[in-house]
Amino acid sequence: MTVSYFATTARGLEDIAAEELIRLGAIAVKPEFTGVYFEGDQTLLYKINLWARTIFRVLMPIETIRSQNPEQLYRNVRAMDWSEYLQPDQTIAVRCTGKNQQLNNSHVTAIQIKNAIVDQQQQQKGVRSDVDTVEPDIVINAHIHENNCILSLDSTGDSLHRRGYRPAMGLAPLKETLAAALLYITEWTPEQPLVDPLCGSGTILLEAALMGLNIAPGLYRNKFCFQNWPDYDAKLWGSLLKEAEMSQKEHLPIMIGTDADADVIRQAQSNAKACEIGDQVKFYQQHLADITAPAESGILICNPPYGKRISEVEALFPLYKLLGDVFKQRFKGWTAYILTGNKELSKKVGLRTSRRIPINNGGIPCTLLKYEMY
Structure with missing residues (x-):
């Protein structure tokens, strides 16, 4: 029906x-x-x-x-x-x-x-x-x-963005649903290497890993509200769970997350372990200035801090300039994306965008900036 x-x-x-x-x-x-x-x-x-x-x-x-x-x-x-x-x-x-x-x-x-x-x-x-x-x-x-x-x-109960695999979160975590949407927008495919040089607790990479391995995010939840409805079909639900488990894949391309903060890298590693893909996604403590491309081409995506007050924004100018320098010098052949909520900061990247996509991040009007690194 x-x-x-x-x-x-x-x-x-x-x-x-x-x-x-x-x-x-x-x-x-x-x-x-x-x-x-x-x-x-x-x-x-x-x-x-x-x-x-x-x-x-x-x-x-x-x-x-x-x-x-x-x-x-x-x-x-x-x-x-x-x-x-x-x-x-x-x-x-x-x-x-x-x-x-x-x-x-x-x-x-x-x-x-x-x-x-x-x-x-x-x-x-x-x-x-x-x-x-x-x-x-x-x-x-x-x-x-x-x-x-x-x-x-x-029918759902607790929001689907709470996947259940992420007990550890950084200071400004990206919702899993938005991370997944960003990956759809970038048209990333599981055959492409993926790098997040400011990975925080790892949400973007973990969502990509679930996509790439064809893991249903609902498998990490214990229960849904529809299971309490009078017409709940336990046999049907069981068959869908079994089908989802059988359809999972085993291998991913290069998938790397780095961050200068050792604590958030430990959080990202903990989250990867919680969704049982700790051996598939690599998280390293590394400063942005030291990052190099792990392959000839791929997708780079990051969500750097935006700053709220003027003094905070100005303090982030060097970070955004460094992002542009690293993209230009180390990631030729890649497509890079920056999600930012501040126009002044985006200017400091110093690169020409090939696309600017409006995005709302938790009520903050943001832009996903696309750079083709030829």
Whole structure:
């Protein structure tokens, strides 16, 4: 049976997420602000949660109700038959986005919806679901838009960007979903060497390794919310897990991450070990000035610090100039990318860009700069 779904993603990554969903088998794909509508069956729902690299979660809309004010919202939520989706022995969490004139506090709106659901349970069965905001069995997503509320079941639970392999993080970690999107944008393929000379805790390289080895990121998670749904098909899910495990590859091209900070290199090595690819990706403590190309051609990508205050930005001028010098002198034949959130810093690279791609990194407007090193 074909069902309508909505995959949430970071602002600016909607088209990339849509392309990924199409590759996974989604139909009627339609990008929207911070998400993508699509259609598919139960197998596709499970498959996307298991394989998607650029989205946060998959929602299944169940009802759109009028919600001009708190009273109307409560009434209309309580009028729905929640026994189709939730049993009193299951824990619940309600998460709300959006607002209108009278429903302008998402936390209060979420409580109103929760109250309507558990009040119905109490009236019908004499018992009600407990609230669990950490590991709930069932997650209800509510989105207020004008005078309507779109209610959805969250099939995912904890955001997909939390792969589960990265307990160690640097000071400004890149989300795994954005790292994967950057790799799609650069059109890196598993046959190409990949270098990150400012690798931090290793996110870009680890995401590339998972792609290159065809490892489903969902394999690192213990559970998804759809496994608590009444129609959960354990046999189908088991077959998809087995298929994913059998499709993994064994070898990668040259993949190297370096950083001057010994502590973050240890973090990167720890993360690589956690996803059982420690022997495939090499992380070294090395200063940027000492880096050399490990092959005649490949992809170089890095996410250097941007600086917030003027004094911090000025202090980074030498780093960006050194990046340009290293690219020009040591990486002829390579394609290099820098993700930066500061135009003044990008000028210090001193090289002509072949492409400038707008990227949003955690609310910071950034640009992915592409350099062809002939």
